[in-house]
Amino acid sequence: MxxxxxxxxxxxxxxxxxxxxxxxxxxxxxxxxxxxxxxxxxxxxxxxxxxxxxxxxxxxxxxxxxxxxxxxLSAPQRQARFTIPLVRDEVEAMGGTYRYALVSSEACTAPDWLSARLALRAGQDVMHVRCMHYSGNTPFQYEDRWIVIESVPQVSQADFTGTGPNEWLVETIPFTNVELTFLASRADASLAGFLDVPEGEPIFTTERITWLQGQPVTLAKLYFAAGYRMTTQI
Amino acid sequence: MxxxxxxxxxxxxxxxxxxxxxxxxxxxxxxxxxxxxxxxxxxxxxxxxxxxxxxxxxxxxxxxxxxxxxxxLSAPQRQARFTIPLVRDEVEAMGGTYRYALVSSEACTAPDWLSARLALRAGQDVMHVRCMHYSGNTPFQYEDRWIVIESVPQVSQADFTGTGPNEWLVETIPFTNVELTFLASRADASLAGFLDVPEGEPIFTTERITWLQGQPVTLAKLYFAAGYRMTTQI
DNA sequence: AAAAATTTAAAGTCTACACAAAATGGAAAT
DNA sequence: ATTTCCATTTTGTGTAGACTTTAAATTTTT
Missing domain, CATH: 1.10.10.10 (Winged helix-like DNA-binding domain superfamily/Winged helix DNA-binding domain)
Incomplete structure (x- = not known):
């Protein structure tokens, strides 16, 4: 037509x-x-x-x-533009069955490196959540997340046994600013166990820092299973 | 006002x-x-x-x-959008002095894995270029690139001793389609030597496949120095 | 010369209106 | 009950024209 x-x-x-x-x-x-x-x-x-x-x-x-x-433009500013999917969607898009498992969840005082990274006041309280995302029974992603309690007080009552902190946060405080980092890191003994790879394996990692109106909300370190490739068309 | x-x-x-x-x-x-x-x-x-x-x-x-x-939208499609800089610009933006060195450059028949990856006909000729990018005297990126000669015949006459194939390609065939992949790979002996890291080190890697009107032009594997982090704001 | 003021060309945005295209929801036909 | 068809609503895109804002280019002043 x-x-x-x-x-x-x-x-x-x-x-x-x-x-x-x-x-x-x-x-x-x-x-x-x-x-x-x-x-x-x-x-x-x-x-x-x-x-x-x-x-x-x-x-x-x-x-x-x-x-x-x-x-x-002589040097065209090629811009990669890709959407950040929720883990669940990413797994399901690949035809897998998404499964979530909480590893640990505890309130504590922010360690120094975290305070420095997020510009927290000394001694501020954070919730430390660690969890796994599976595709079927295959490890897909290990998530190591810190949530600033003062920025999201409701987190103290949140229950992360059934749904992950990411889905919870998206529901609770939707529109935020994000700093996204990609890097390659090395699987230590613990991570190697969770992801079922040999110790020392290179692991594609993304770190995500989220701010709500200038207030730091959360730092998430996401470790992907071995062989993970993030691809986008321009 | x-x-x-x-x-x-x-x-x-x-x-x-x-x-x-x-x-x-x-x-x-x-x-x-x-x-x-x-x-x-x-x-x-x-x-x-x-x-x-x-x-x-x-x-x-x-x-x-x-x-x-x-x-x-309930789950806002947050889109990371970042510009792909030329290595030179990236190094200079960090305050370094950009230096380029050709490692090798030779025409050959495309290996099978490359033919498969780029959907080449069997036995098609390619130019294989390997080179290093430095920030001052610090290794910054190792580039391993394959260029399909049939798609860019001028490449046979190109001289990559002074400028890298990326800058040359950008000049020669500007507006192309690109598939961009990020992954973590492991430094083998050769790569470890070029980047001056221990063998086995996790290396942040991007692979870039470029097409010109459906014709495969080039596959570049870019291996970044240890500790490299790619960051973007959303 | 150098600096300041003026002109002016180009993109940026808005109004007001028209018709096109898609897709939903309901009506009609099977 | 299911499918097909159709009317209606809502966004998509176009025309025509006006005024605004920016900044390059020119002229005037110092």
Whole structure:
């Protein structure tokens, strides 16, 4: 089914612009014609051209400045953009059956490294939760999480035997700022046991620090099973 | 300086909507009023409301469907979005002096695992380039790259002694599709030597497969120095 | 020359309106 | 009861035009 034909869509314009860049017709660092001229060339309104170019700029292909015009970026800012799934969803997307198990959960005083990392006051109380996520009976992820009690007082009453702290937190304080770190770490004896890998195995790890309006809420260290690969298309 | 006051900007609407979600006024899974109603409530046009809600949907806060309306996502699709820097930029951003060294560069027949991975025809020729990136004299990244000669014939004449294949490729065939993978791998004897770490050390690794209009162009395996952390804010 | 003020070109955003496309919910037919 | 069809609602996108904001370029002043 073809779209009604005599009108130019912003998507067509995006396509065309990208093609002209790819083909070298519009070289990196060169200026595009201004919106008015493009509108005439594409026989559409400036509004439509504006949307197309604005989105291409958001996507990192163009640079736009008032009065200066629109420029092809020489080193396109390729942006990886991937969604952070809940463990449950990730396991189920792979066709596995998600299973959760609490390892330990206890309130304690924040250790020094944690206080430093989250900029806590000395001696602030935190809840330390450790748990496992399985795909069927295969270990999938070991979670080592610290929750600042003062930032989320309800956590004292929370019960993590049935559902994990992540799902609980998402329910309780939804929209937060997050700092996400990826790294490779080494399985120590304890972790090797939980993930069922040899000690010393390289483990893909993500650390997630969550803030609610400037207040540190939680630090989670997530250790993935051996061989885990995080993939995204750009 | 205050903006001209009696008009509502789409940014204000975005802010307000987010606040109402945060405050619990609009619960997860609930329907928002439709665009027409919101336009009246904000005393602006539907166009402006549309832009605000569309962007919030792009950012993963809302779900919109024709006829069904606009819904608050219960598990907001938090999207990590980070730019892929060139190694040079990354080193220099950390205050280091970037240095590049070619290890080896040779044309050969694609090994079977590579043919399979990139969906090459059997026996297709590739250029195999290995090189090091340093920050000052500290190893920063070891790069192991395969380039499909048929997709980039110019590569036969390319000289990688002075600049790395990545910078060369970015110049030569700018806008491509990329599949990006993150994983933790183990330093074998050779890699341990290049990165100056003990053998067996966990190494943060990214693999990048690049396609140009469906044609496989290159597979790069990038091994980062010990302790490397990739961080992003959401 | 250098600095300050002015002009002006380009993108940014809004209004107002129209029609298109999708998908839901209900009505009709099987 | 199930399927097919249709009306209706809601978002998606376009046109036309206006005013705003930014910042580059020019002119004027120091």
């Amino acid at each position: 073809t779209r009604h034909s005599d009108t130019t869509s912003y998507k067509d314009i995006k396509q065309t612009v990208l093609e002209r860049i790819r083909s070298g017709e519009w070289r990196p660092d060169s200026l595009l014609p201004n919106e008015q001229e493009l509108a005439i060339a594409f026989s559409c309104t400036r509004t439509t051209v504006n949307r197309a170019l604005r989105e291409l700029a958001d996507e990192g292909f163009l640079e736009r400045r008032r009065k200066a015009g629109t420029r092809v | 205050t903006r001209h006051s009696d008009t509502t900007s789409y940014k204000d609407i975005k802010q307000t909507v987010l606040e109402r979600i945060r405050s619990g006024e609009w619960r997860p899974d609930s329907l928002l009023p439709n665009e027409q109603e919101l336009a009246i409530a904000f005393s602006c046009t539907r166009t402006t409301v549309n832009r605000a809600l569309r962007e919030l949907a792009d950012e993963g806060f809302l779900e919109r469907r024709r006829k069904a309306g606009t819904r608050v």
